[in-house]
Amino acid sequence: MPGIKNIVLVHGGFVDGSGWEGVYGILQKAGCNVSIVQNPTTSLADDVAVTKRMVDAQDGPVILVGHSYGGVVVTEAGNNPRVTGLVYIAAFAPDKGESVSSLISNPPPGAPVPPIMPPQDGYLFLDRTKFAASFAADVDAEKAAFMAASQVPWGVAALAGAVTEPAWKVKPSWYLVAGDDKMIPPSAQRMMAARAGSIVVEAPGSHAIYVSNPAIVGELIQRAARESK
Numbered sequence: 733m734p735g736i737k738n739i740v741l742v743h744g745g746f747v748d749g750s751g752w753e754g755v756y757g758i759l760q761k762a763g764c765n766v767s768i769v770q771n772p773t774t775s776l777a778d779d780v781a782v783t784k785r786m787v788d789a790q791d792g793p794v795i796l797v798g799h800s801y802g803g804v805v806v807t808e809a810g811n812n813p814r815v816t817g818l819v820y821i822a823a824f825a826p827d828k829g830e831s832v833s834s835l836i837s838n839p840p841p842g843a844p845v846p847p848i849m850p851p852q853d854g855y856l857f858l859d860r861t862k863f864a865a866s867f868a869a870d871v872d873a874e875k876a877a878f879m880a881a882s883q884v885p886w887g888v889a890a891l892a893g894a895v896t897e898p899a900w901k902v903k904p905s906w907y908l909v910a911g912d913d914k915m916i917p918p919s920a921q922r923m924m925a926a927r928a929g930s931i932v933v934e935a936p937g938s939h940a941i942y943v944s945n946p947a948i949v950g951e952l953i954q955r956a957a958r959e960s961k
Contacts, residue, residue: 744800776893810899
């Protein structure tokens, strides 16, 4: 596969990097050098620092990929000079001064309400009984149940972390809209993608489209790797 070889994958809230396994396999077979960030999701600053360390560890240009809250992380960390392109997978793509908290403060009328439980010691979880329906409706039932049971606590501070300089303003981006997403409304995804000037692909799928349909995710990342300069 011609183009950028180094791919860095960044997970979102409530999950860890293991959800990228299917995408990882596809990209590895295509000849990419794939690295997966394990962010603590405690604060945006901490997560950006961890992601930048992974980017700096690469031997050349990097395509930086973020899912969900990972989109906030890559929007900030993508200012690293090694990063040549950004890929958003059903992700937040904030503008300067925006955070997850600000972006979800005014949901579209009729949008599903994610089943987020009240904070516990400054961390958030999704209701395990509603996790599959809201986050992973098209994922195998056993795997979705495991994802619900193995949730990573998402720090309230991370949701409040605001972007200082959005990398998408100076670097090319690609965006996969998950058409059946019940965590980030597809209309909000389209708005953020349009604002960022992203090349947009849309497909049916839940918020966990990177788990349920790794082929389309891998295809878009490879496209970004070919087209990025």
